[in-house]
Amino acid sequence: MKIEKLVMMANAIAAFFEAEPDREIAIDGVSSxxxxxxxxxxxxxxxxxxxxxxxxxLNALVRAALSERREQIWPSATASG
Amino acid sequence: MYSIHENDPGTPIRISTKRVVVTVDGTTVNVPEGTSVMRAASLAGVNVPKLCATDQLEAFGSCRLCLVEIEGRRGYPASCTTLVEPGMKIRTQSPELAKLRRGVMELYISDHPLDCLTCAANGNCELQEMAGKVGLREVRYGYDGENHLNADKDTSNPYFSFDPSKCIVCSRCVRACEETQGTFALTVLGRGFDSKVAPGTTSFLESECVSCGACVQACPTATLMEKSLEDGGQPDHVVATTCAYCGVGCSFRAEMKGSEVVRMVPDKQGGANHGHSCVKGRFAWGYATHPDRITTPMIRASIDDPWREVSWDEAFAHTASELRRIQSKYGDGAIGAITSSRCTNEETYLVQKLVRAVFRNNNVDTCARVCHSPTGYGLKATLGESAGTQNFDSVDHADVMIVIGANPTDAHPVFASRMKKRLREGAQLIVVDPRRIDLVRQPHIQAAYHLQLRPGTNVAVINALAHVVVNEGLLNEPFVRARCEGEAFEKWRAFIAGEENSPETLEAVTGVPAAHVRAAARLYAKAGNGAIYYGLGVTEHSQGSTMVIGIANLAMACGHIGRPGVGVNPLRGQNNVQGSCDMGSFPHELPGYRHVSDPAVRALFEREWGVRVQPEPGLRIPNMFDAALDDSFKGLYVQGEDIAQSDPDTENVLAALRSMECVIVQDLFITETAKYAHVFLPGASFLEKDGTFTNAERRINRVRKVKPPLAGLADWEVTARLAAAMGVPMPYTHPSEIMDEIARLTPTFTGVSYEKLDRLGSIQWPCNDQAPEGTPVMHMQQFVRGKGKFAVTRYVPTTERANREFPLLLTTGRILTQYNVGAQTRRTANMIWHDEDVLEIHPHDAEQRGIREGERVEIRSRIGATVMRALLTERVQPGVVYTTFHHPESGANVVTTENSDWATNCPEYKVTAVQVRKSDSRSQWQREFDAVAVEQAGLLPRHGSDTAE
Structure with missing residues (x-):
């Protein structure tokens, strides 16, 4: 798939959760x-x-989610499976 | 004429806790207070003669045939307009009454053609029946006096004729047009003997008539008569079933002669429509026998090859082999399916089961992806269930309605009539729409506020409304404290109270005067009962899900949820959008909106199906296209959807279809998608199906087969046979067994069965031990998720903005007489009203471009261009243009973009930046479309249809 489109979609998700004042909750929202x-x-x-x-x-909130919740977004089990 | 074999007690039912006991011809009957003498008599088993009275209309008292005697009263009161009183003793038969009735009838018949034997109503004519009942034996006045027998017949409407020579001026048609439909197209012209019913001063076709059929149904003679009945004669039996058009889900009585439909009559017992209909359901069913129907399976190796007709067995063996070959080569995830909102719950359930249990993945999606998927997301997140909160009858209790991004008079006409009736009774209306829809101003209806926002600014408007509620002390704090999560509410309140959400700040964004927003917010918040109805103008945006959440926030903030008359009501586009979503058509959810990652839920299905269910979400429709272009998705089974016409960015969709190795289309006709298919499996029309549809109010209605499938197999059988060919038998013998399986696996359907549906007529889910007969209104005591959850809804402008190159915003929608991609309605006489899609443009924008009415114009976006005719109208605001997508050659979706809702990927159909200019010729895409149409028509078997779409 075109990575530009995935970035656009991920950024749109982040745009919703950025309104959440608690950063941890916002990151959870994106990763979930x-x-x-x-x-x-x-x-x-x-x-x-x-x-x-x-x-x-790529939006900073998505980058944070990919960094801090990587195992949730892309579990090792999934990656190996 | 009402449907055959239907009882008509003469006046509408009354609901009252107070009862009144009367005696009719010696029989005692106990009826609700407010009941008419006529209805009480009917309930006592006595049918008083009548002509102007019917239980679908308020009593009128004009025909003087229903006279009765009441002990202790002078004269002969009309039983239709006289209400029961305690202890009343009523006589319906006496020599005096008989003489009076015969005298009345004599006058009617003296000015009525005596052609009963050759009249289309012969056998089902109330005038004929009443003449017999009153014992009319002679007409003393003769037939040579002044009369109306030579009045001209109006046959202009394609579906019914109007023969004024047979009219008795009972006004039932005029009253039906007013009371039931709310259009006021008919009137009685003249006085006394000159009185005549007329559609104004013009023909029916040229009049304001919307062809709903209410007048035809109400007519007690052959004056207003279905042409199908004139041609086919009276029916011999009736099958009750459900309309296959919009999400209202009207119940119909299919009047049959053998296996041929004579006419479709709306069912008075229908829970959604209560005996009303629209032009589509009532009349536009002829597509089911259109010569374009494909009734033999076909296969081909490539889309450039001729189609080859094959047996069902060969079709299944070939298809199964191809799908397994693709999986073997590209992996299990390389194939998937799209379920249809036009198919039954049982058919949809089977397709998702095929994907999960036979394809061994979750790559299943449904056309709700491109319409109401944000509703599923937003209402689940806030209220706990992916469905509307009310039944349609709830509107009778609404004091203020907000209609957002919906056009009910065109897209949900039968429910729109209910809304209009309530508005005429005094309820108030707020319309939020970029376009001036008909509801804004109609006979006897005027919206209190039309918030004519700029396309793409819904969330700004809903936030501004909520801001007023919070900052002007209009919150329903007791409701919020008792029913909603406190912390989430406080977070939302702090957000929404901010100046950035004030109507004054957002006026520059939305274009809506702040004062109007404030007034509208006050009107809704202070209403005894405030109800919100919304459509695709809410969901088909980049912030579609945010807007649905915003609507739920507003309803909760005002306490307008959890009782009749209020609620959050999505108006579903197609007949089974709700059902297709309920049945697990989304790639992340199993039936009942339960996520595939939940091991306990998966275990349920794994036990029932005997296979492992994958725990990861599958591809959504747009993701399937992207994956196809990326060579990781190669096979697609499409049941009853035309993605090549209905989905946005047509060029991208076609490229994806061309890149696949096996596209299977199951449909009635060679659709736009079928032109890119390798396997065609003939589908069954709704008249050939057994099953259920679930409408916008969660009402499960039975669909009953009135004739055998033209291709020999029902759609559910096709899916089951394909599964068997792929090695997984699905040995059902009837769709009721599929519903039994759904009930075993889905908590909200536990109590649903065909036996109960037949007994109750319909059921609104949830239907289980807690609600054994269903749930008309949800969230009464508490929300499904426990406490309602507010969520912060920041307005994020769409990236699709008007600029110098594309200065106008295009938005799309529907028209009354056509339906969705038009595959059905384009094959009916509805074409007389809408034979091409046109571009609505404001006269100011047209003048700037030198465009005149009816001229061809090019609509160009950053994605593509198409050409259609211009319609100059102030219905759209300057800077906004509008069109429909019912005709494939119009190419409306050649122009719409890949933008989509952040949460669900629902396309942003409602906002596309475009330029419009005069054009002399069809667009490049349209010329290519023409070439493909000719080429594909040439690839069809010669004895089959030669008319590809």
Whole structure:
């Protein structure tokens, strides 16, 4: 899938949760949404693209979620399975 | 004429806790206070002769045929307009009454054609029946006097004729148009002998008539008569079923002659429609036997090859083989399916079961993705259930209605008539819509406020309304304290009270005067009962889910939820949008809106199905397209949807379809999607189905087969046979067994069965041990999630903005006479009203561009361009243009973009920045469309239809 589109979608999710004043809750919101609604191949591509430094324009809240809730968004079990 | 074999007690039912006991011809009867003598007599088993009275209309008292004698009273009162009083003793038969009735009837018949044997109403004519009942034997006046027998017949309407020579001026048609439909198209012209019913001073077709059929149904003679009945003769039996058009879910009586439908008559017992209908359900069912129907399975290796007709067995073997080949080559996740909101619950359930139990993934989605998926998300998050809160009857108790992004008179016409009736009774209306919809101003209806916002600013408006509620002390604090989560509420209150959400601050964004927003907020908040109704103008935005949450926030803040007359009411577009969502059509949810990641829920289904259910969400429809273009998704089974026409960014959809190796379309016709398919499995129309639909008020209605499937198999059988061909038998023998399985697995459906549906007529879920006969109004004592949850709804402007290159905003919608992609209604006489999609443009914008009425214009967005004719109208505001998407060659979705709702990927159909200019020719895309249409028509079997869409 086009990574630009995944970034656009992830940023839109972040735009909703950015209104949450508690940063931890906001990060949970983003990571939970990605986990509950995105097909694994989409999550994998986003994670791998961030790891490869290819996600230009990705919202800071999404980056925080991918960094601080990585196991929730892309569990090792899923990655290996 | 009302449906055959239907009882008509003559006046409407009355509800009262007070009872009145009367005697009718010696029989004692106990009826609610306010009941008419006529109705009481009917309940006592005595049918008083009548002509102007019917239980669908308020009593009128004009025909003088229903006279009775009441002990202790002088004269002969009309039984329809006389109400029962305690101890009344009523006589319906006496020599004097018989003489009076014969005299009345004699006058009617003296000016009525005596052609009963050749009249279309012969056998079901109230005038004929009453003449017989009163014992009319002669007409002493003769037939040579002045009369109306040579009046011209009006056959302009495609579905019914108007023969004034047979009219008795009982006014039932005029009253039906006023009371039931609320259009006021008919009137009685002239006085005395010159009185005549007329659609104004023009023909029916040219008049304001909306062809709902209420007048035809109400007519007691052959004056207003269905042409299908004129052609086919009287029916011999009736099958009760459910309309397959919009989300109102009207009940109908299919009047049949053998296996041929003679006419469809709305069912007075229908819980959603109470005997009313619209032009689509009432008349536009001819597509079911249109010659374009494909009734033999077909396969081909490539979309450039001719179709080859095959047996069902070969079709299933080929399809199964292809799907397994793709999985073997690309992985289990390389195939998926799209369920249809036009199909039954049972069919939809089976398709998602096929995906989860046979395809071994969760790549199933439904067309609700592109309409009401934000409703599912937003209402689940705030209230705890992905469904509207009320029944339709609730509107009878509403004092103030807010209609947001919906156009009920066009898209949900039968419910719109209920709304209009309540508005005529004095309820007040607030419309939030960029376009001046008909509800804003109609005969005897005037919206108190029309908040004509700029497209894409819904959330700003809902926030501004809530801001007024919070800052002007209009909160229902006792309700919020008792029923909602405190911490979440306080967080929301702090947010919404901020100056950034004030109507004055947001006026520059929304274009709505702050004073109007404040006044509207006060009106809703202070209402005894405030109800919100909304449609796709709420959901089909980049903030669709946020807006649904905002609506729920507002309703909770004002305490307008949890009782009749209030609530949050999504008006569903298609007939089974609610049901298709209920049945687990989303890639992240099993039936009953339970997430696939929940191991306890998966275990339930795994035990029932004997397979492992995947714990990760699958692909949504737009994700499927992206994955197809990325070569990780190669096979798609599409049941009853036309994604190539209905989904946004058509070029992208077609590219995705072209990239797949096996596209299977199950449908009635060669749809736009079928032109890109490798397997065509002929579908069954709603007249050929057994099953259930669930409407916008969660009402489960039975769909009953009135004729055998033209292709030999019902849709559920096709899915089951495909599953078996892939190695997983689904040995159902009837759809009732599928519903039994749904009930075993779904807590909100536990109490649902065909036996109970047949007994009760319909059931509104949840239906279980706590609510054995269903739940008309939800969240009465507490919310489904326990406490209602407020959520912060910050307004985030869409990235799709008008600019110098694309200075106008395009928004799309529906028209009354066409339905969705038009595959059904375009194959009916409804084409007489809307044979092409047009672009509505404000005269100011048109003048700036030198565009005149009816000229061809190009609509260009950053995605693509199409050409259609211009309609100059002040219905749209300057800077906004509007069109419909009922005709594929219009290419409305060639222009709409890939933008979508942040939470659900529901497309942002309602906001596309465009430029409009005069054009002499069709667009490049339209020329390509024409070429594909010709090419694909040439690939169909010669003896089959030669008319591809």
């Amino acid at each position: 949404h990605l986990r509950r609604f995105w097909d694994p191949r989409m999550r994998r591509q986003l994670v791998e693209s961030v790891d490869a430094g290819q996600c230009e324009g």
